[in-house]
Amino acid sequence: MANVISLDSILGVGELKAPAEAPPAAASGCASSSCGSSDGPADMAPEVWEKVKNHPCYSEEAHHYFARMHVAVAPACNIQCNYCNRKYDCSNESRPGVVSEKLTPDQALRKILAVAQEIPQLSVIGIAGPGDSLAAGGRNTFKTFEMLQKKAPDLKLCLSTNGLALPDHVDTIANYNIDHVTITINMVDPEIGQHIYPWIFHDHRRWTGLDAAKILHERQMLGLEMLTSRGILVKVNSVMIPGINDEHLMDVNKAVKSRGAFLHNIMPLISDPAHGTHFGLTGQRGPTAQELKALQDQCEGGAKLMRHCRQCRADAVGLLGEDRGSEFTIDRIEAMGEVEYDQEAARTYREHVEGERAGRHAAKAAAQAEVVETVGIEVQPILIAVATKGGERINEHFGHAKEFQIYEVGPKGAKFVGHRRVDQYCEGGSGDADALGSVLSAINDCTAVFVAKIGGCPSQNLKDAGIEPVDRFAFEYIEESALTYFKDYAERLSQGAVNAREGQDAVIRTGAFTARRA
Amino acid sequence: MAYKIKASDCTACGACEAECPNNAISFKKGAYAINADLCTECKGQFSSPQCASVCPADCCVPA
Secondary structure, rough: OOOOOOOOHHHHHOOOOOOOOOOOOOOOOOOOOOOOOOOOHHHHHHHHHHHHHOOOOOOOOHHOOOOEEEEEOOOOOOOOOOOOOOOOOOOOOOOOOOOOOOOOOOHHHHHHHHHHHHHEEEEEEEEEOEEEOHHHHHHHHHHHHHHHHOOOOOEEEEEEEEEOHHHHHHHHHHHOOOEEEEEEOOOOOOHOOOOOOOOOEOOEEEOOOOHHHHHHHHHHHHHHHHHHHHOOEEHHHHEEEOOOOOOHHHHHHHHHHHOOEEEEEEEOOOHHHHHHHHHHHHHHOOOOOOHHHHHHHHOOOOOOEOOOOOOOOOOEEOOOOOOOHHHOOOOHHHHHOOOOOHHHHHHHHHHHHHHHHHHHOOOOOOOHHHHHHHHHOOOOOEEEEEEOOOOOOOEHHHHHHOOEEEEEEOOOEEEEEEEEEOOEEEOOOOOOOOHHHHHHHHHHOOOOEOEEEHHHHHHHHHOOOOOOEEOOOOOOHHHHHHHHHHHHHHHHHHHOOOOOOOOOOOOOOOOOOOOOOO | OOOOOOOOOOOOHHHHHHOOOOOOOEEEEEEEOOOOOOOOOOOOOOOOOOHHHHHOOOOOOEO
């Protein structure tokens, strides 16, 4: 008899208030198109919902509950991007294309089975490089998936590619039941593309300049159309490069939507001279948090946007926003010997989430309806930073947060709009003033920060910076708490007790993924 | 005539091995290496040596 796994014990929230009382009946009168912050079963065809509901990258809601794992079996690439230098490898770094250990398909399989034993939230196995999953004939990628499908058929398979070789492999992708494919598309105009891609390798030769960008563009569009016509879900990733493709990404959004892309993920450029990338060395900057958000907001109404991407490493393991990859080194996997795949824990966990889900949808709708009724529509939405370690709850201590999730809450409801990586403020029991500075600049556009707990000193610093620290919703659900807070905020605003916090921007932290430990 | 791989610059990605029409490339001691006896520089096969054209580190060069 398997143990029933409590969601909260898995997520480590510790002593927990009674979770959501009996969920209120689904609210009526929620007519706004923004109803429901994360798309749920009501927003898509049932067969699509089945595919995405447990996929942390394809469903914002799922990313609070489910973990993904990338296996780094595909080091070869067939194009050069100006934001990539795959020579660079640093375990403090978290960005695509970077990986510490390259695996053979056999090693990858062992690692997946080992991780599945320890992380029941694991639902997705992706191959994202560190090069291109379909370069070099995609041999390692398909070999890995072939073996995995036999051993662990319930894990979802997922790959990402630059699209150049994609049209050659669509049939194989369909045959292996890979129903999630990510294509990185940074332009639909070769004139712009030539400033992003110095060269590609295609049809046995190296192409440069406009020719390279034109071929890549045509292959990307063809591959996208071939996938969507087969019912394979496609996510399009775009790197936002200020001054090069920032405004153009609205055209990209339209182009990929018209070809059936399921999601569009606009990510900030990661650029640092230390990375040795072309853009890093030429001083090309990445966008600020508000520039990114403004572009994402402008694209609303087109292809659906993904805003919870963490730009994971090609060997990332765990919930988005955490990386447990370093716990599963080749040496450790080898030492574990033969691992049998036991689905029991994962199945129990999935049933648990399924049960929780229904109540969550109803509770969110009810909380939202209440705000719609009580708060005037003229009140401007605000941003709230949330310290969480998953489960859609405010369950992280301010000082332990490695990132804050950002929610926008207004008269129309609460929705997740992004996340901000920070240096951990509290290490070894004492606060770090430098780290606090990084937190303040990362959430400077927020009105409040929700935490499970916070010390007196950082609390005062936040207040001084005009950001209200809020711990009264400790261990509660994020969205309902945000709506409750907003009701109160609107009240205080009308009484003149608080001022609206407008015109602030924040810094996107693209550096080290805090690996420092006390 | 043959090409060689500058081992110190090789990222061990294996892109060259997959493209070589002569199976002249294999993985040895942390980097890929070209067997000069098998290398044709792709003459008569392709317009340019495939390893050099695909290498992201530009480390496949005439020996």
